[in-house]
Amino acid sequence: xxxxxxxxxxxIAHRGIQKIKGEKIRIAVGLGTCGIATGADYVYTYxxxxxxxxxxxxxxxxxxxxxxxxxxxxxxxxxPGKPLTILSKVNPEETEEILRAVLSGExxxxxxxxxxxxxxHITEYMVYGKGLANIPxxxxxxxxxxxxxxxxxxxxxxxxxxLEEYIAIGGYKSLHKALNMKPEEVIEEVKxxxxxxxxxxxxxTGLKWEITAKNESDEKYVICNADEGDPxxxxxxxxxxxxxxxxxxxxxxxGYAIGAKEGIIYIRAEYPLAIKRxxxxxxxxxxxxxxxxxxxxxxxxxxxxxxxxxxxxxCGEETxxxxxxxxxxxxxxxxxxxxxxxxxxxKPTSINNVETWCNIPIILAxxxxxxxxxGKENNAGTKVFSLVGEVKxxxxxxxxxxxxxxxxxxxxGGGSPSGLKxxxxxxxxxxxxxxxxxxxxxxxxxxxxxDLGTIMGSGGMVVMSEKTSMVETALFFIGFTSEESCGKCTxxxxxxxxxxxxxxxxLSRRGSEEDLKLLxxxxxxxxxxxLCGLGKTxxxxxxxxxxxxxxxxxxLINDGKD
Amino acid sequence: xxKIKINDQNLYAREGENILKLALKExxxxxxxxxxxxxxxxxxxxxxxxxxxxxxxxxxxxTSCTLQAxxxxxxxxxxxxxxxxxxxxxxxxxxxxxxxxxxKKLAEKYGIEKSRFPKxxxxxxxxxxxxxxxGLCIRVCGEVMKAGVINYIGRGPSTKINTPFFExxxxxxxxxxxxxxxxxxxxxxxxVENRKILKSWSETKxxxxxxxxxxxxxxxxxxxxxxxxxxxxMDTELEELCPNCKRELLIKKLTKNLPLPKPY
Ligand SMILES: Cc1cc2nc3c(=O)[nH]c(=O)nc-3n(C[C@H](O)[C@H](O)[C@H](O)COP(=O)(O)O)c2cc1C
Ligand code: SF4
Ligand code: SF4
Ligand code: FES
Numbered sequence: 001x002x003x004x005x006x007x008x009x010x011x012i013a014h015r016g017i018q019k020i021k022g023e024k025i026r027i028a029v030g031l032g033t034c035g036i037a038t039g040a041d042y043v044y045t046y047x048x049x050x051x052x053x054x055x056x057x058x059x060x061x062x063x064x065x066x067x068x069x070x071x072x073x074x075x076x077x078x079x080p081g082k083p084l085t086i087l088s089k090v091n092p093e094e095t096e097e098i099l100r101a102v103l104s105g106e107x108x109x110x111x112x113x114x115x116x117x118x119x120x121h122i123t124e125y126m127v128y129g130k131g132l133a134n135i136p137x138x139x140x141x142x143x144x145x146x147x148x149x150x151x152x153x154x155x156x157x158x159x160x161x162x163l164e165e166y167i168a169i170g171g172y173k174s175l176h177k178a179l180n181m182k183p184e185e186v187i188e189e190v191k192x193x194x195x196x197x198x199x200x201x202x203x204x205t206g207l208k209w210e211i212t213a214k215n216e217s218d219e220k221y222v223i224c225n226a227d228e229g230d231p232x233x234x235x236x237x238x239x240x241x242x243x244x245x246x247x248x249x250x251x252x253x254x255g256y257a258i259g260a261k262e263g264i265i266y267i268r269a270e271y272p273l274a275i276k277r278x279x280x281x282x283x284x285x286x287x288x289x290x291x292x293x294x295x296x297x298x299x300x301x302x303x304x305x306x307x308x309x310x311x312x313x314x315c316g317e318e319t320x321x322x323x324x325x326x327x328x329x330x331x332x333x334x335x336x337x338x339x340x341x342x343x344x345x346x347k348p349t350s351i352n353n354v355e356t357w358c359n360i361p362i363i364l365a366x367x368x369x370x371x372x373x374x375g376k377e378n379n380a381g382t383k384v385f386s387l388v389g390e391v392k393x394x395x396x397x398x399x400x401x402x403x404x405x406x407x408x409x410x411x412x413g414g415g416s417p418s419g420l421k422x423x424x425x426x427x428x429x430x431x432x433x434x435x436x437x438x439x440x441x442x443x444x445x446x447x448x449x450x451d452l453g454t455i456m457g458s459g460g461m462v463v464m465s466e467k468t469s470m471v472e473t474a475l476f477f478i479g480f481t482s483e484e485s486c487g488k489c490t491x492x493x494x495x496x497x498x499x500x501x502x503x504x505x506x507l508s509r510r511g512s513e514e515d516l517k518l519l520x521x522x523x524x525x526x527x528x529x530x531l532c533g534l535g536k537t538x539x540x541x542x543x544x545x546x547x548x549x550x551x552x553x554x555x556l557i558n559d560g561k562d
Numbered sequence: 563x564x565k566i567k568i569n570d571q572n573l574y575a576r577e578g579e580n581i582l583k584l585a586l587k588e589x590x591x592x593x594x595x596x597x598x599x600x601x602x603x604x605x606x607x608x609x610x611x612x613x614x615x616x617x618x619x620x621x622x623x624x625t626s627c628t629l630q631a632x633x634x635x636x637x638x639x640x641x642x643x644x645x646x647x648x649x650x651x652x653x654x655x656x657x658x659x660x661x662x663x664x665x666k667k668l669a670e671k672y673g674i675e676k677s678r679f680p681k682x683x684x685x686x687x688x689x690x691x692x693x694x695x696x697g698l699c700i701r702v703c704g705e706v707m708k709a710g711v712i713n714y715i716g717r718g719p720s721t722k723i724n725t726p727f728f729e730x731x732x733x734x735x736x737x738x739x740x741x742x743x744x745x746x747x748x749x750x751x752x753x754v755e756n757r758k759i760l761k762s763w764s765e766t767k768x769x770x771x772x773x774x775x776x777x778x779x780x781x782x783x784x785x786x787x788x789x790x791x792x793x794x795x796m797d798t799e800l801e802e803l804c805p806n807c808k809r810e811l812l813i814k815k816l817t818k819n820l821p822l823p824k825p826y
């Protein structure tokens with residue numbers, strides 16, 4: 001069926017609701033890459049076999065990742081009229097017992113992590129039911145208490161391979177709304193929201209769209225940057241795996257706003273599940289007429305295609321990405337001209353990060369004004385971080401911008417699991433830096449992080465304990481960027497190689513004060529003179545560790561002296 | 563026209579004019595290795611052409627080959643900040659291409675005698691320890707000659723330039739544009755018997771064309787093929803001659819039927 005109107009959308013929403021909270025018991029297994037890594041696919045298969053003769057009463061389905069990765073596999077059970085319950089660390093062997101309990105209207109307490117009585121999908125409000133007094137509420141768990149799920153509002157709750165479920169929670173209503181506005185009004189709304197790009201640099205999204213829209217051209221493009229390559233970061237993977245339609249909806253709205261008929265999702269080939277889900281979502285959106293000619297019966301037409309990256313980190317940089325899509329080697333070129341002026345095939349192009357696109361339907365649903373109130377002045381909205389490393393509770397954490405670092409590391413993450421002291425947090429991947437414990441009072445916003453010598457980056461957050469060597473950490477990141485440097489410009493290609501050499505020398509206790517000085521000088525030159533963001537930010541891990549943990553470098557140098 | 567200032571010099575420029583090009587025209591020396599005026603788009607790889615831009619209270623470093631003239635633009639080409647970074651870059655170049663005389667000279671000009679960075683271990687590579695990966699040879703071969711014989715191989719610190727699969731490339735025209743454009747004289751080629759050998763590019767061999775009349779090897783075969791002119795098509799006799807023999811034959815042909823000048 002082709003959706004032409006709001007009524008059509010509502011009809012499908014009705015079908016979707018039946019799956020989410022219908023008359024049957026719903027068992028939803030979290031099947032993101034993180035879940036699958038811990039055996040969730042076996043859990044799913046066991047359930048599948050066990051309910052073979054029970055399909056009249058039980059509806060088994062797949063959902064994405066709910067973010068609490070250290071508790072995977074997660075299974076969400078909804079008994080009609082009762083709260084949705086999340087069961088954690090479910091073994092395949094436990095499925096039968098769970099099923100038996102659930103069929104008799106019970107939830108096995110010892111497996112239950114928490115319950116959700118009602119849920120704000122932003123685009124829709126879902127009320128499940130009350131009861132199950134023994135099970136803690138979602139908002140009582142320390143991991144979830146400080147979080148605000150806007151981008152991840154659907155992740156782990158709906159089936160990402162079923163468009164009807166996305167529509168059931170208010171999906172594509174924002175698109176309908178946008179198509180009934182003028183393109184300029186849509187851009188105005190995004191500007192009012194104050195959304196800044198989530199790919200790292202934090203450029204105002206509305207402004208980028210406005211520039212792209214104003215550049216006259218018969219053809220324009222929007223690109224979704226899904227080349228996420230920072231070590232330790234997997235926000236975008238999860239967003240695509242768990243809620244692909246939110247990305248698609250955002251891109252259609254963006255295409256309409258700037259006057260593009262074609263969108264491209266550039267996704268790294270190392271994300272096979274995300275690719276599969278987004279391909280399925282595109283196919284379904286086409287079937288329902290949400291992609292293609294005359295969307296919602298309007299005269300706006302738009303389609304999306306997928307381009308797979310070939311494993312080069314630098315292709316996340318926008319000009320290298322454009323070259324790669326055009327079939328050339330992924331090497332950055334000087335800017336200006338910016339892609340908004342001369343992008344893909346020389347046409348005006350807006351490139352935005354996956355998470356930036358995810359925010360668009362939310363802004364349309366909430367209104368720019370209300371969205372701008374979330375977070376902090378000049379830093380509107382939330383940010384998803386992947387909290388990993390020496391921390392008790394691991395997973396994807398979404399917090400309003402301006403939240404303090406210690407809230408994430410200690411309150412949400414629960415500090416170090418081994419009882420060792422937390423020493424630092426590495427933010428922003430290879431382009432970012434290490435923030436020492438003394439800096440944990442800092443609010444997380446673009447400017448504060450920059451002042452600390454790091455960057456927001458795309459959201460990787462690696463916690464390190466006192467047993468981690470900061471010099472080795474710096475070496476790891478320089479090794480990464482040196483290997484991933486495209487090799488075009490000298491400071492990055494030759495400079496990082498020499499930095500690596502000096503770091504090795506220091507670590508093998510052959511370093512001197514002169515080496516330290518040279519390391520600093522070299523860092524400044526690479527930062528100042530490199531062509532693209534990779535080189536410009538690559539010295540950050542060294543510069544921040546030199547700034548906050550200089551004694552570790554000096555210790556190694558002095559060790560070598562005697 | 564817009565007004566700009568380079569060091570102490572006030573200049574007029576076309577809006578958007580390339581600052582490096584303008585400076586060079588005005589005799590202001592800005593070192594550069596990857597810029598060449600035959601290319602329209604700047605490449606931005608060598609980073610030696612950095613200058614300091616002064617804008618209101620702000621000062622920042624950028625490359626002059628990517629900078630465009632704007633009214634009121636003020637730049638310094640030798641500020642302490644610029645010189646500091648340029649020196650480090652030169653030290654990096656010295657380590658990368660220890661045999662490149664031009665680099666040594668440039669480094670000397672900046673008072674650098676020795677690089678603090680260790681030299682590359684192998685300097686007997688196919689580019690004689692002189693290549694600084696400026697990319698000019700690749701671009702001239704691909705964009706200007708449309709031959710595309712060589713390209714980058716690998717990335718990051720292991721980037722190399724050569725033919726695909728390090729094999730002789732039959733697409734080579736033997737034009738030696740790469741040899742001539744290279745700022746460090748890294749590319750080597752020689753003529754052996756009736757062939758040009760691009761030693762740097764996997765020993766790619768290109769056959770020479772022999773003059774039908776005098777027997778001299780006047781160009782390479784592919785170049786000859788490419789540059790056969792309309793004139794030669796009209797008169798195939800001219801086709802296989804070297805420029806000297808061609809000129810002679812042409813004169814002969816052109817004067818044959820002309821009436822001799824009348825004596826007065
Ligand atoms: C080396 C390098 C890698 C990058 N990788 C990514 C990436 O994986 N994902 C991303 O969205 N942006 C990445 N960026 C930033 C993009 O160039 C671009 O700024 C971003 O996609 C713009 O989207 P936004 O405005 O929504 O943030 C990278 C930049 C550099 C220099
Ligand atoms: S900074 Fe590094 S990645 Fe960027 S263009 Fe230069 S060599 Fe390539
Ligand atoms: S061989 Fe010469 S022209 Fe080619 S990249 Fe190396 S230095 Fe540049
Ligand atoms: S001449 Fe400007 S970067 Fe090489």
